[in-house]
Amino acid sequence: MKGYLGIDVGSVSTNLVFLDEEGRVREAIYLRTRGQPINALQEGLRQLAGRLPENTGILGVGATGSGRFLAGIIAGADVVKNEITSHAVAASTLVPGVQTILEIGGQDSKIIILRNGVVTDFAMNTVCAAGTGSFLDQQAARLNIPIEEFGQLALQSTAPVRIAGRCAVFAESDMIHKQQMGYSLPDILAGLCEALVRNYLNNVGKGKEILPPVVFQGGVAANAGMRRAFEQALGWKVYVPPHYDVMGAVGAALLAREKMAGGGSTRFRGFGVADTNFKAGGFTCENCPNLCEVVEITCEGEAVARWGDRCGRWSGSLGYQDEEIRNAV
Amino acid sequence: MKVTFPHMGHMWICLSAMLEYLGVNVVVPPPTSKRTLTLGARHAPEFACLPLKLNLGNFMEAAEQGADTILMAGGCGPCRFGYYAQVEHAILEDLGYNYRLVVLEPPRKHIGELLSKIKYITGHNSWREVIKGIYFGYQKARMVDDLEKQAHFLRPREVQRGSTDRAFKRALQEVIAARDPQDLPKVREKVRRIMGAVAVKPRPVLRVGIVGEIFTLLEPFVNYDLERKLGYLGVETDRSIYLSEWINDHLFLGLVRGQRSRKEACRAAAPYLNHFVGGHGQETVGSAVIYARQGYDGVIQLLPFTCMPEIVAHSVLPGISNELGIPVLSITVDEQSGEAGLVTRLEAFVDLLARRKGVVVQ
Numbered sequence: 001m002k003g004y005l006g007i008d009v010g011s012v013s014t015n016l017v018f019l020d021e022e023g024r025v026r027e028a029i030y031l032r033t034r035g036q037p038i039n040a041l042q043e044g045l046r047q048l049a050g051r052l053p054e055n056t057g058i059l060g061v062g063a064t065g066s067g068r069f070l071a072g073i074i075a076g077a078d079v080v081k082n083e084i085t086s087h088a089v090a091a092s093t094l095v096p097g098v099q100t101i102l103e104i105g106g107q108d109s110k111i112i113i114l115r116n117g118v119v120t121d122f123a124m125n126t127v128c129a130a131g132t133g134s135f136l137d138q139q140a141a142r143l144n145i146p147i148e149e150f151g152q153l154a155l156q157s158t159a160p161v162r163i164a165g166r167c168a169v170f171a172e173s174d175m176i177h178k179q180q181m182g183y184s185l186p187d188i189l190a191g192l193c194e195a196l197v198r199n200y201l202n203n204v205g206k207g208k209e210i211l212p213p214v215v216f217q218g219g220v221a222a223n224a225g226m227r228r229a230f231e232q233a234l235g236w237k238v239y240v241p242p243h244y245d246v247m248g249a250v251g252a253a254l255l256a257r258e259k260m261a262g263g264g265s266t267r268f269r270g271f272g273v274a275d276t277n278f279k280a281g282g283f284t285c286e287n288c289p290n291l292c293e294v295v296e297i298t299c300e301g302e303a304v305a306r307w308g309d310r311c312g313r314w315s316g317s318l319g320y321q322d323e324e325i326r327n328a329v
Numbered sequence: 330m331k332v333t334f335p336h337m338g339h340m341w342i343c344l345s346a347m348l349e350y351l352g353v354n355v356v357v358p359p360p361t362s363k364r365t366l367t368l369g370a371r372h373a374p375e376f377a378c379l380p381l382k383l384n385l386g387n388f389m390e391a392a393e394q395g396a397d398t399i400l401m402a403g404g405c406g407p408c409r410f411g412y413y414a415q416v417e418h419a420i421l422e423d424l425g426y427n428y429r430l431v432v433l434e435p436p437r438k439h440i441g442e443l444l445s446k447i448k449y450i451t452g453h454n455s456w457r458e459v460i461k462g463i464y465f466g467y468q469k470a471r472m473v474d475d476l477e478k479q480a481h482f483l484r485p486r487e488v489q490r491g492s493t494d495r496a497f498k499r500a501l502q503e504v505i506a507a508r509d510p511q512d513l514p515k516v517r518e519k520v521r522r523i524m525g526a527v528a529v530k531p532r533p534v535l536r537v538g539i540v541g542e543i544f545t546l547l548e549p550f551v552n553y554d555l556e557r558k559l560g561y562l563g564v565e566t567d568r569s570i571y572l573s574e575w576i577n578d579h580l581f582l583g584l585v586r587g588q589r590s591r592k593e594a595c596r597a598a599a600p601y602l603n604h605f606v607g608g609h610g611q612e613t614v615g616s617a618v619i620y621a622r623q624g625y626d627g628v629i630q631l632l633p634f635t636c637m638p639e640i641v642a643h644s645v646l647p648g649i650s651n652e653l654g655i656p657v658l659s660i661t662v663d664e665q666s667g668e669a670g671l672v673t674r675l676e677a678f679v680d681l682l683a684r685r686k687g688v689v690v691q
Contacts, residue, residue: 084677
């Protein structure tokens with residue numbers, strides 16, 4: 001079997017997918033990043049190699065997510081793409097004709113508007129992370145319910161309670177207040193979903209023309225309560241695609257396929273990198289008052305990539321890296 | 330008397346040329362850095378915009394090098410910048426600094442006061458010499474602006490990444506080194522050769538107009554080197570404000586012909602925003618309209634967090650985007666901004682423009 005590898009290293013999860021040559025998702029892996037992107041990526045590659053038949057050929061690799069440059073260096077990516085483009089490509093391939101993508105991940109939420117298959121507008125949350133996965137996680141933990149049951153519980157609500165959703169901190173104090181008043185847990189959870197949807201539509205979705213078909217993806221799409229709250233607020237059916245939680249990785253793999261269609265061979269370092277000793281280190285450059293925090297990635301003790309410097313003194317000193325990143329972006 | 334002034338991009342080149350030509354002792358603050366920001370943000374009110382925080386940091390760092398007199402621009406609102414000089418001075422006094430403050434108010438409102446302030450700074454020089462000095466500074470500003478414009482064109486087309494930046498740096502040194510107006514023609518010739526040596530290859534590029542608040546536009550530290558980042562992504566940029574245009578508009582009252590003027594921008598803004606809203610709010614709206622008419626692929630608005638004039642413009646821009654069919658991305662910066670988020674947005678915006686246009690850049 002031959003196919004394409006998509007890698008999405010995000011703040012909360014690290015996802016890998018393997019697409020066959022027709023673009024079908026054959027394997028999908030969802031792991032927690034736990035603040036250790038290199039380990040998570042290596043673990044993902046190890047698991048993926050275990051699941052794929054031994055003679056599987058990787059034709060191309062795409063990397064996305066906030067850790068895309070890191071992932072691109074470690075795995076050897078042919079395409080390094082931002083998560084907005086990757087999500088849009090995945091949704092429009094899996095749900096042809098999609099006009100609106102609601103995406104809520106671990107720490108960011110975005111809205112992407114497409115017309116005729118092309119992204120025409122997008123927005124990301126800027127100063128506020130209320131309503132993202134991390135907040136739901138935290139509230140579920142506080143209420144002592146597994147995050148997986150959050151959505152089903154919310155669906156049992158008959159009269160959602162109104163929760164102040166402008167700010168995550170105040171939403172939490174309002175929830176505590178509502179608990180103390182004696183409202184039932186499902187009603188509070190459903191109210192929280194509605195508040196978060198309100199917050200999302202007012203902050204991220206403001207001024208955007210939301211037209212159907214609407215796709216809801218990202219880790220939070222697993223929450224049936226959030227999905228119902230979106231459907232009620234928008235008045236349209238909200239479609240959650242089968243691989244909603246790894247759509248970024250699917251998009252990256254599709255972009256790799258698009259890129260490799262132009263010919264050339266992949267830069268994939270092979271599944272062996274799972275056992276190679278990669279280290280991310282950092283130091284503060286003291287050559288000027290900017291005090292840039294330079295990140296250095298080493299492979300078996302040898303520096304393979306650097307970034308984080310404003311002037312290019314460090315990132316530019318590894319001659320081939322510029323060209324490498326430039327070709328990949 | 331040792332005169333200092335706040336940084337705003339390459340403005341220091343023009344200002345020190347002007348002042349040093351007139352024999353004034355100048356202390357250029359160290360380039361704006363994270364340290365500047367840390368110093369300024371620690372002592373400035375949280376809700377003031379970034380320019381106040383950085384000005385303050387500049388003055389504190391200049392004091393370490395012996396500066397004792399601040400030269401600052403004033404203003405008459407509604408933008409808060411008009412009282413920043415006084416507020417910054419008061420904060421510095423509270424911190425124990427002993428600075429003299431000279432505020433240059435706009436000539437349209439206070440011409441007499443402006444002239445007496447200039448006289449105070451330039452001392453024994455005749456008005457003829459003062460005018461020559463100001464014009465010398467202006468010419469340098471123009472040369473720097475021309476260099477920046479060339480860099481905007483070259484960066485997305487350069488064969489070897491970084492060659493434009495290296496040439497630009499070298500050319501800038503030449504402009505900085507010129508001591509006398511008579512040397513300028515020679516310098517002009519030399520920098521033309523330096524910039525001409527950057528190898529380019531024809532490739533499809535996108536064109537993006539950058540509009541917004543002047544300080545955020547001109548200071549690369551604040552906008553995270555936006556123009557360079559876009560250049561590397563295969564985008565040729567233009568900026569709605571250049572320093573020399575601002576000088577011509579506001580100090581020379583538009584006397585120098587052949588330079589773009591804010592009047593055109595205000596005329597273009599009229600159907601959408603027919604009133605002065607302070608700062609460069611009206612110019613932002615008008616310039617976005619002009620870029621759309623000129624066939625640019627997109628517009629990026631830059632503003633410091635809590636900037637009132639640009640917030641007004643921000644709420645007008647979606648209408649222009651819809652009516653004229655040009656994508657607009659607004660970027661707000663303050664001391665809490667993160668570079669990663671900015672890079673993601675820029676990349677996605679460039680992808681959007683490229684796919685819309687049906688070209689592959691880079």
